[in-house]
Amino acid sequence: MNLNKQQMRILYRNLVRADHLNRMMYQRMLQGKLIGFYHPSDGAIAPGVAAASFLNKDDNLSPHHRGHGITHMLSKGIDIKYYLAEHTGKDTGCCGGRSAFHFSFPEHKVYMMSGFIGYNFAPSVGWGWAAKRRNLGQVVMNCSGDGSYGQGRAHEALLMATNWQLPIIFYCENNGMAIHSEISEMHPTEDVSSLAQGYGMPAMVIDGQDVFACAEAALAAIEHARKGKGPTFVEAKTLRIKEHDMGTPDLRGWEARSEEEKLALMQRDPLVLATTRVLAEGVLKQDAIDQLHEEASREVQEIEDFADSSKIARPSEEQLLAAAFAP
Amino acid sequence: MAELTLVEAINRAYAEELRRDDSVFLVGQDIRGGIFPHTMGLVQEFGPERIVDTPIAESGMYGVAFGAAQEGFRPVVDFMFGGFSYVTFAEASVTTGQYYFLHGSQHPLPLVITAAVGTGMRLANDHAMSIHGTFAHHPGIKVAMPSTPYDAKGMMKAAIRDNNPVVIPWHMGLMQERGEVPEDDYIVPLGKAAVKRQGSDVTILANSVQLKHALAVAAKLEGEFDVEVIDPRSFVPFDMETLLTSLAKTSRLVIVDEDWESGGFAATVSARVMEQGFDLLDAPVIRVTLPNLPVPGGYMEEYIAPNPAKIEAAIRQVCA
Incomplete structure (x- = not known):
């Protein structure tokens, strides 16, 4: 499936925005202006942009936790200012400041985040079941990392999605690392997507640093699911430049990752690769790229201004108790 | 019907x-x-x-x-x-x-x-x-x-x-x-207990099979103790008002619950009664629950489960 120039521009723009927002989150965490923790997405933003940029509003999306889902959510058209407000404990946050790093945008069918890695598999079956029953061509984009496929729930979802031919894309963003453990130690085969073979599910392995390759695969899988042809496994081989979680040691196994290793990874930064390509193919000129960066900087500023000018949520215990159950 | x-x-x-x-x-x-x-x-x-x-x-x-x-x-x-x-x-x-x-x-x-x-x-x-x-x-x-x-x-x-x-x-x-x-469309609202038997000496709070046991014991003890029996029906939300109204009359409480003694519904209700209804009580609350054991199977199950004999003993103890 070849991308047209308009699609490439959409992807490139979202890649620039994701890059700026990841830097914003990183800086705010360093400055103590973010509640909780942050799992930086440096080097790993291409798969999420590709997975979410061409979804419809009524398609379900569960973002990968890396970058706290910001890459995926902005690509699906969600205004990130409500998430930053949440992540800073403000009353304008998407969850009223109750959730720390969790997000919820039900109107965009990004229902939740859970602290349990692999939480996305079981509800994805339900979303896929609902989509099939409604028969309106909705799809489920189930994004998570290589580590999440250690969960038995992943097996259950792959099994039931194939049994029932549900419109689910199992989109594995394989960065080769689960916290500090290498996937080669935690998974018996080279490709996580080789799991799909056991279920009779079609699978693709793609370069997760190439946002355009990722999008071609995602679009093919989305179309396959929309036509009622069932699930697809897409494995994007990506990487992780920074530590798992800011403030924790950056290890491979139990030894520090070398600076040489990280410098080598930076050569394959998805924005660097995409920029080379859009210039070479005449998709964008340099001044247009500069303008996208300026727009992204302004977007970051607006997001931060919104969050910083909002009030800290201070409901009473009685108000919280009154909100425990739906009317 | x-x-x-x-x-x-x-x-x-x-x-x-x-x-x-x-x-x-x-x-x-x-x-x-x-x-x-x-x-x-x-x-x-x-x-x-x-x-x-x-x-x-x-x-x-x-x-x-x-x-x-x-x-x-x-x-x-x-x-x-x-x-x-x-x-x-x-x-x-x-x-x-x-x-x-x-x-x-x-x-x-x-x-x-x-x-x-x-x-x-x-x-x-x-x-x-x-x-x-x-x-x-x-x-x-x-x-x-x-x-x-x-x-x-x-x-x-x-x-x-x-x-x-x-x-x-x-x-x-x-x-x-x-x-x-009934064949018609009715609901039993969640959060409303049911007073299954009126009495003035002691309140028993019991549910499901244990409610059946409690009612049988109450009937058996008629003339000796006037037993009020309440079915909580709903645990969350729990109808504390109905229980406290009953205790204002009886001043004695036995909670029967087919769950473990430790950390169960009976423990929660007992603590709430102490916090909200201590002055109504004439005797400590007694719980009849499963002992803190994995439920054994075979014939041993009936040695540990709450039953009419245990409920009767609890009534006699709380009314002593």
């Missing part, structure tokens, strides 16, 4: 709600054919699209209900035996309980968790344990349990129509319990 068994009453509730609302469906393992009879005949009327069997994969099965509920369906998910819910308890308790509140109280999660529970079948712990106390421990989830066929139908219908996750276990010892069940 028809006389039905408790499982027939649940079956009526399912059928009536499935007919009334196209978003209602059932999901479980072998509920089309049936391990228990409460789903009998449903697949013939509603088809396998709405009476859904899954592989033996509790997380995936629960995920069908959870995800579909987020999508606006109203699922009933049947774990067969209550103990099996523990296979996916992270989803069923934590993720379920926190979904609505933690995400800003903006999007409801209307689903019903049901399962058969309780002693009496000599099947041992994983097939005999109660789940109401454990679910009640997790905020954000309503929990209620029927003691009569009438309540079973009305409570299940209330649960299906509720916009929150509701756990409705039913006791295997009541499977064939018969009672009058």
Whole structure:
């Protein structure tokens, strides 16, 4: 499936925005202006942009936790200012400041985040079941990392999605690392997507640093699911430049990752690769790229201004108790 | 009015709600054919699209209900035996309980968790344990349990129509319990206890099979002790007002609960009575519960389960 120039521009723009927002989150965490923790997405933003940029509003999306889902959510058209407000404990946050790093945008069918890695598999079956029953061509984009496929729930979802031919894309963003453990130690085969073979599910392995390759695969899988042809496994081989979680040691196994290793990874930064390509193919000129960066900087500023000018949520215990159950 | 068994009453509730609302469906393992009879005949009327069997994969099965509920369906998910819910308890308790509140109280999660529970079948712990106390421990989830066929139908219908996750276990010892069940559409509201017998000497709070035992003991002791019997029906929310009103009259309380002594519903109610109704009491609260043992199977089950003799002993002790 070849991308047209308009699609490439959409992807490139979202890649620039994701890059700026990841830097914003990183800086705010360093400055103590973010509640909780942050799992930086440096080097790993291409798969999420590709997975979410061409979804419809009524398609379900569960973002990968890396970058706290910001890459995926902005690509699906969600205004990130409500998430930053949440992540800073403000009353304008998407969850009223109750959730720390969790997000919820039900109107965009990004229902939740859970602290349990692999939480996305079981509800994805339900979303896929609902989509099939409604028969309106909705799809489920189930994004998570290589580590999440250690969960038995992943097996259950792959099994039931194939049994029932549900419109689910199992989109594995394989960065080769689960916290500090290498996937080669935690998974018996080279490709996580080789799991799909056991279920009779079609699978693709793609370069997760190439946002355009990722999008071609995602679009093919989305179309396959929309036509009622069932699930697809897409494995994007990506990487992780920074530590798992800011403030924790950056290890491979139990030894520090070398600076040489990280410098080598930076050569394959998805924005660097995409920029080379859009210039070479005449998709964008340099001044247009500069303008996208300026727009992204302004977007970051607006997001931060919104969050910083909002009030800290201070409901009473009685108000919280009154909100425990739906009317 | 028809006389039905408790499982027939649940079956009526399912059928009536499935007919009334196209978003209602059932999901479980072998509920089309049936391990228990409460789903009998449903697949013939509603088809396998709405009476859904899954592989033996509790997380995936629960995920069908959870995800579909987020999508606006109203699922009933049947774990067969209550103990099996523990296979996916992270989803069923934590993720379920926190979904609505933690995400800003903006999007409801209307689903019903049901399962058969309780002693009496000599099947041992994983097939005999109660789940109401454990679910009640997790905020954000309503929990209620029927003691009569009438309540079973009305409570299940209330649960299906509720916009929150509701756990409705039913006791295997009541499977064939018969009672009058109206054919019309009625609900038993969640959060309302029922005073099953008026009395002035002592209050017994007892549920499901143990309610039956409590009523039998109350009848037996007539003339000696005037026993008031209350069925909590709902654990979350719990009808504290009805209990305190009763204690204002009797000043004595025995709580019978087929759950473990430690950290169970009986412990919670006992503590609340101490906090909110201490001045009403003339004697310490007594609990009749399961001892803190994995429920043994075989003939040993009846050595440890609450029973009429233990309830009578507790009444004599609290009234001494």
